[in-house]
Amino acid sequence: MKFRHLLAAVLAAFSFAAVAQQPVKIGMSMPQTGPLGGGGKAALLALNMWVEDVNAKGGLLGRKVQFIAYDDQTNPGVVPGIYSKLLDIDKVDLLIAPYGTNVTAPIMPMVKQRDLLLMGNFSFDANAQIKHDKWFNNAPWGAGALAWGGTFLQAGRALGGKSIAIMAADAEFAQNLCSGGRVIAKAMGLQTVYDQNYPPNSVDFSSIIRAVRAAKPDIVFICSYPAESAAIVRAVAELGVGPTVKIIGGGMVGLQFAPIMEALGPLLNGFVNYNSYVPEKTMDNPAVREFLKRYEVRAKQEKVDPLGFYLPPFNYAIGQMLEQAVGATKSLDHKVLADYIRKNEMKTMVGNIRYDTVGEWAKPNLVMAQFRGIKGKDLDQFRQQGKQVIIGPAAMKTGEIIPFDKARN
């Protein structure tokens, strides 16, 4: 009998030691190729930096962190399969969502059905329909379109805008955003003079820009993805949007990515667009500044976005949130972790974050910034203050909005 107890104790000790040696697996899919590949690779670098940092401190629960990330090619169709593999074959302990709404939306039913914790990654309203209680999106825009489209449209209104043109990609993110924009525009009494969707990955916007010009709007609200955003900026430069337009931009993904900013250069002047971080004095943050110094060195080696303003600090912050929750609860149980994140303030490099009932930032901090005084194609100029002037919200403002045609000169 004594021998049996001894044997059981030895086996238990061995199995405990074996578990303690197993890494904590964190898995995700990430757009590493395709339209969002540029942003995805930069975000992935930041997450890898967090994994290196946390492992240098001893890992989570005394176990090393193993990070598993697959390329989803910015293709929503392959994402559910990747997450099934992560869960059923790789047996990951924790999940992070891919960067972007279009690629996150397909896995929301699965995580709800399996009742899993999912850390969101710059999605927009991905949980609006599903209402999963273990979803926590790390994105500064909060729930609904008000915090996003509202700031842009109010700026247009302040310039005397009375009519609006809306153009949006026919994809989840852009449609969510422009739907919200329509609601806000209606509430503000703006007259919609043009409202058109276009297929994602369109390369020529000449006909759309001509149609917008013919409609003579005061405000042009654009919801687009990177390649389209670049093509739209070019088309506006070539064809003009007409003298009536006072403000243009709003939801153009890609104008935050260094290679696109560098390539477009002065063509960006006057555009007003959302951003998560710009080097203006109201957003100055020593922790982010320090992180970006480290990031820039790695980004150069790995040939990813050399500025890293938009996604990397927020992706590093996702890691920090998991670190805080696991450290405080001493658990990898998804319910326990979700309860903790829901009830506590998450202390991250991008600020202290509290979540609302749908798992979005309770206090959104999305800024609208206007490109000004961009000269030539020198990337360093985007590191200077005054090149992306924050025109809203009021608490973050670093300058007043200038009408589009004046900011172009």
Add this chain to the structure above:
Amino acid sequence: MPHVAHPAFLVLGAYATYLLTTYGIDPLLAGLLLMPVFFVFGLGVYQFYYSTFEGRGSDQGLRGIAFFFGIAFIVQVGLILAFGVDQRLVDADYIGTSVEFGDMRIPQRMLVAFGVALALTSALALYLSRTFTGRAIKAVAQDEGALRLMGANPVRIKRWAFGIATATCAIAGALLIIIGPVEPGLDRLYIGRTFCVVVLAGLGSMSGTLAAGLILGVAESVVLTTAGTAWAPAVAFGILLIVLGVRPAGLFGR
């Protein structure tokens, strides 16, 4: 020959153009300079394909397609390793400016692309119809055995044709990056449409290819503005299905 790597070569041409523009060379000139390089590259790729598949008679069915899918994958990964995954654009005097016709403005880059594409198609059509090698290229697509009886070497002719096709990717890639931003995975977007245009035109018809491209573009635009964006991607294959049902040889095929 199931050359499904053609769009990948097109993207390769765009990136090669981008590389040359970083040395201050105009993108259009860069495309022209790259044509001989791509021609030689095409000869090499065909020779490799012939040695490993066609010459051994193992190019039938899916194996030939697998070879070119493999090549396309290697090109894509190579571009990612060399340039990263970010969108790349080029600059030139005719990019970012427009030509005015009354109230109408047309971007110069689109006019340049249209003009060069038209000239290239005309030149290729003339080459294929007026020269011995051109006619041999058409003949090898119809009947290899008959061509051999005429004293021409089908393998040499196919290698030459592959070289020309790859050379056109250089200038077409230059036009692609002149029109808009490119990224390494862009070929995936083009492969369906490319297939559709070629089959719609009728295999081997140069003028048909131009017409099929125009038909597809106009049809997509009309559907886009009338039926909505969700139907636009279905246009290519919708037209293809109808044409294959009514005229299996394609609109301009013999």
